[in-house]
Amino acid sequence: MSLLEVRAVAKRFGGLQAVSDLTFGMADGEVLGLIGPNGAGKTTVFNLLSGFLAADAGEILFRGRSLRGLRPHQICHLGLTRTFQIVRPFPHLSVLENVKVGALARTASARDAAARARRVLEEIGLLAKAEVPAGELTLAERKRLELARALATEPVLLLLDEVMAGLTAAETERIVELVRAINRRGVAVLLIEHVMRAVMSLSERIIVLNYGERIAEGPPAVIANDPRVIEAYLGEEYVGAAQG
Amino acid sequence: MRWALSLALLVLVILPNFLGSYLLTVFIFIFFYAYLGQAWNLLGGYGGQISLGHAAFVGVGAYTSTYLSMTYKLSPWIGMFIGGAAAALLGGVIGYLGFRFGLRGFYFILLTVAFAEICRLIVSHLEPLGGALGLFITFTGNPWQFQFSDNRSYYYIALGMMLASVAIVGAVERSRMGAYLVAIREDEDASEALGVNAFATKLAAIVLSAFLTGMGGTFYANYLFSLQPNTAFGIPLSVEIILRPIVGGSGTLVGPILGSFILSPLAEVSRAYFARGGLSGVHLIIYGSLLIAVVLFFPRGAYPYLRGLLRRLPRRGAP
Amino acid sequence: MNVTLLGQAALNGLLFGGVYSLMAVGLSLIFGVMRVINLAHGDMMVWGSYVAFFLALRLGVDPFVSFLLCAAALFSLGVLVQRGLVNRVLEAPHEMQILLMLGVALVLENLALVIFGPDTRRTESAYGLETVWLGPVFVDVARLMTFVLALAFSLALYLFLFRSDLGRLIRAAADNSYGALVIGADVGRIYTVAFGIGAACVGAAGALMSALVPFSPAAGFAQTVVSFNIVIIGGMGSLLGAFLGGILVAVAESLGAVLLVPSLKELVSFVLLVLILLFRPQGLFGRKTA
Numbered sequence: 001m002s003l004l005e006v007r008a009v010a011k012r013f014g015g016l017q018a019v020s021d022l023t024f025g026m027a028d029g030e031v032l033g034l035i036g037p038n039g040a041g042k043t044t045v046f047n048l049l050s051g052f053l054a055a056d057a058g059e060i061l062f063r064g065r066s067l068r069g070l071r072p073h074q075i076c077h078l079g080l081t082r083t084f085q086i087v088r089p090f091p092h093l094s095v096l097e098n099v100k101v102g103a104l105a106r107t108a109s110a111r112d113a114a115a116r117a118r119r120v121l122e123e124i125g126l127l128a129k130a131e132v133p134a135g136e137l138t139l140a141e142r143k144r145l146e147l148a149r150a151l152a153t154e155p156v157l158l159l160l161d162e163v164m165a166g167l168t169a170a171e172t173e174r175i176v177e178l179v180r181a182i183n184r185r186g187v188a189v190l191l192i193e194h195v196m197r198a199v200m201s202l203s204e205r206i207i208v209l210n211y212g213e214r215i216a217e218g219p220p221a222v223i224a225n226d227p228r229v230i231e232a233y234l235g236e237e238y239v240g241a242a243q244g
Numbered sequence: 245m246r247w248a249l250s251l252a253l254l255v256l257v258i259l260p261n262f263l264g265s266y267l268l269t270v271f272i273f274i275f276f277y278a279y280l281g282q283a284w285n286l287l288g289g290y291g292g293q294i295s296l297g298h299a300a301f302v303g304v305g306a307y308t309s310t311y312l313s314m315t316y317k318l319s320p321w322i323g324m325f326i327g328g329a330a331a332a333l334l335g336g337v338i339g340y341l342g343f344r345f346g347l348r349g350f351y352f353i354l355l356t357v358a359f360a361e362i363c364r365l366i367v368s369h370l371e372p373l374g375g376a377l378g379l380f381i382t383f384t385g386n387p388w389q390f391q392f393s394d395n396r397s398y399y400y401i402a403l404g405m406m407l408a409s410v411a412i413v414g415a416v417e418r419s420r421m422g423a424y425l426v427a428i429r430e431d432e433d434a435s436e437a438l439g440v441n442a443f444a445t446k447l448a449a450i451v452l453s454a455f456l457t458g459m460g461g462t463f464y465a466n467y468l469f470s471l472q473p474n475t476a477f478g479i480p481l482s483v484e485i486i487l488r489p490i491v492g493g494s495g496t497l498v499g500p501i502l503g504s505f506i507l508s509p510l511a512e513v514s515r516a517y518f519a520r521g522g523l524s525g526v527h528l529i530i531y532g533s534l535l536i537a538v539v540l541f542f543p544r545g546a547y548p549y550l551r552g553l554l555r556r557l558p559r560r561g562a563p
Numbered sequence: 564m565n566v567t568l569l570g571q572a573a574l575n576g577l578l579f580g581g582v583y584s585l586m587a588v589g590l591s592l593i594f595g596v597m598r599v600i601n602l603a604h605g606d607m608m609v610w611g612s613y614v615a616f617f618l619a620l621r622l623g624v625d626p627f628v629s630f631l632l633c634a635a636a637l638f639s640l641g642v643l644v645q646r647g648l649v650n651r652v653l654e655a656p657h658e659m660q661i662l663l664m665l666g667v668a669l670v671l672e673n674l675a676l677v678i679f680g681p682d683t684r685r686t687e688s689a690y691g692l693e694t695v696w697l698g699p700v701f702v703d704v705a706r707l708m709t710f711v712l713a714l715a716f717s718l719a720l721y722l723f724l725f726r727s728d729l730g731r732l733i734r735a736a737a738d739n740s741y742g743a744l745v746i747g748a749d750v751g752r753i754y755t756v757a758f759g760i761g762a763a764c765v766g767a768a769g770a771l772m773s774a775l776v777p778f779s780p781a782a783g784f785a786q787t788v789v790s791f792n793i794v795i796i797g798g799m800g801s802l803l804g805a806f807l808g809g810i811l812v813a814v815a816e817s818l819g820a821v822l823l824v825p826s827l828k829e830l831v832s833f834v835l836l837v838l839i840l841l842f843r844p845q846g847l848f849g850r851k852t853a
Binding site: 288292294296341342345346347350351353355358365368369376479483486490494525526529531532534535536538539540543 | 657
């Protein structure tokens with residue numbers, strides 16, 4: 001049985017078909033990249049998977065269980081946690097308190113949660129900032145905090161929404177290493193990312209979305225040379241140029 | 245820190261022996277409003293769900309226990325809990341409606357105002373509850389009926405209530421519920437993504453907050469010996485309840501107490517002049533100006549500012 | 564219960580609705596542009612009433628003329644409050660803005676109490692007692708005048724907001740404060756003018772209403788609450804919604820006073836508010852995205 005099964009899911013906003021007839025699956029421990037131009041519907045897919053939006057049609061199964069009608073916090077407890085593209089730390093809380101909120105999903109004891117939060121912060125490399133209010137962090141630190149908080153909920157499947165956007169090459173490299181380490185522990189990762197080098201190096205498989213539809217799927221090497229993908233990203237005239 | 249608190253507590257315990265009846269009254273108001281403020285603080289300060297209708301819970305609690313006492317001779321000591329439960333029920337209804345439909349911020353504020361006003365108008369037209377004239381408690385001096393000829397008894401009850409509210413809200417603050425409430429205040433969607441059941445958490449907070457506030461209603465009724473819908477459910481009381489925690493520092497345990505020590509004496513002075521008539525408004529102008537000054541100069545409340553000051557002191561001189 | 568009585572009540576409500584609309588439009592404008600809850604709105608209104616009262620008493624100016632002066636006076640007050648206070652807390656936490664406006668409300672109310680005393684007043688108007696019969700129902704001329712003038716004032720505001728450059732900027736700011744920022748407009752000036760106009764609306768409403776309903780310094784907060792009810796019922800951020808909401812609430816209250824006990828008429832607008840909050844939180848005329 002696969003970890004995640006998305007079956008013919010569709011979502012419409014007014015006149016805009018944000019996601020149409022999307023089907024894909026994920027295996028345990030897999031890293032899957034979800035790419036596509038801006039407005040392709042990637043974040044909508046995340047919102048559908050994490051329960052922030054309800055699908056108009058189709059079915060989403062996580063560990064064999066339908067997510068229909070479940071609220072985001074219930075989905076989180078099932079082991080599916082997402083991050084937000086625009087990071088949303090709790091600004092007046094310390095870094096530790098931020099991560100503690102995530103850890104409390106797995107333990108009712110505040111003391112235990114704090115201990116778990118510290119372990120996660122150590123792994124992510126933010127322990128030195130544990131007592132700093134999250135509002136005072138740099139963007140790179142906030143991105144890592146977003147990751148740490150999600151990780152503290154001990155997910156089986158982690159949805160990462162552009163955790164590398166806006167970072168320097170060195171910072172991006174650190175996050176790539178982190179994601180790799182998280183994945184090594186058996187956590188499956190679904191990745192939205194515009195930083196192609198990172199997606200290509202992390203993902204075992206990539207799905208390309210355009211106008212809410214899946215236009216390609218395959219291993220990174222195949223995707224990188226798919227004319228449909230190049231067209232979606234760069235426009236039709238480039239395809240002729242690339243092939244000609 | 246611990247010994248400073250113990251010392252402060254000791255001072256408060258022996259203080260009534262040195263206070264005249266007027267100052268005793270002032271302290272009773274300080275404790276009582278700190279208690280109500282702490283109950284509000286749980287929902288408004290920690291949870292960020294600002295209620296401007298908390299008087300509804302005072303009123304429901306007060307009317308419940310007073311009606312039970314007058315009609316069925318039930319001791320207000322028991323009625324207090326029933327009144328609290330009735331207020332908690334009302335809180336549950338407001339919370340269920342408001343939070344289920346996702347009313348946030350300003351809309352939630354108005355929902356609470358509306359419910360308080362609806363309660364006030366309905367009770368004003370209920371003859372068994374005395375209508376617009378309200379209920380008057382005859383003084384018997386019977387402690388079992390929550391009546392004492394010595395004002396020091398009210399002092400100790402109010403002090404005990406304040407301390408109990410600190411203990412309860414403090415326990416919540418340290419618990420999972422407290423961490424979740426604060427997370428919801430900061431960013432509700434982000435907290436949901438991390439497994440926080442925002443609806444259930446907010447609902448629990450408003451129910452507990454309303455319960456505590458409703459219990460306060462019994463003290464309110466039996467200390468004033470009368471209940472009128474316009475005062476017990478009125479917006480001015482709701483305003484008094486939220487002022488202290490915000491002035492002191494909302495979302496902190498100390499805030500409501502500090503705020504009450506600052507504002508209650510001022511309010512009491514202005515109330516005393518109000519009763520005398522004449523230039524009654526002057527003191528409320530000062531009171532209003534003070535609120536404005538607090539916002540302009542201590543935009544996060546007095547306590548966070550004081551705490552910052554205390555932290556900075558020892559570091560002075562260091563680079 | 565006869566139909567004529569209900570018709571009369573509905574007509575009275577409708578004609579009274581003009582001032583409610585004006586009051587709510589002012590509030591909606593302030594909230595829309597600044598996201599600040601003007602809890603002193605009703606107290607500003609009471610000040611408008613006092614200006615009209617004394618202009619009538621000392622100089623014999625009819626409130627149906629002096630309401631423009633009241634609007635101007637309240638515009639100045641609004642500008643002062645915005646420049647001196649509101650401007651400084653635009654970035655402050657929600658509860659701090661509320662606290663500030665409660666402070667302003669307390670000061671305005673009690674300043675009126677100290678200066679004018681607690682007595683209930685009513686502005687004298689030449690049209691005070693005249694009525695005209697329209698078939699089975701009569702029209703109170705003073706009410707009709709308030710309605711027409713409130714309508715005219717709203718129309719002038721509409722023309723300003725939709726036909727002038729500054730007005731367009733204010734509407735842009737109300738839609739999305741970043742939009743106006745991007746264009747590079749002077750946001751500070753927009754805020755000041757918007758608050759001033761909001762206060763002017765409620766000042767004019769106070770002047771007009773003072774000829775119909777007795778007022779006192781203590782009357783302010785209830786008017787603030789009614790204004791908020793109307794804005795939510797009409798639809799937050801929709802000026803048309805605030806306008807129509809004002810008329811709707813006035814008619815509903817007027818009918819409620821006849822059908823229930825007069826003292827329960829306030830209940831009508833609160834029940835209406837709760838129903839709207841629960842089933843159509845964007846308000847009757849608001850957009851869904853709000």
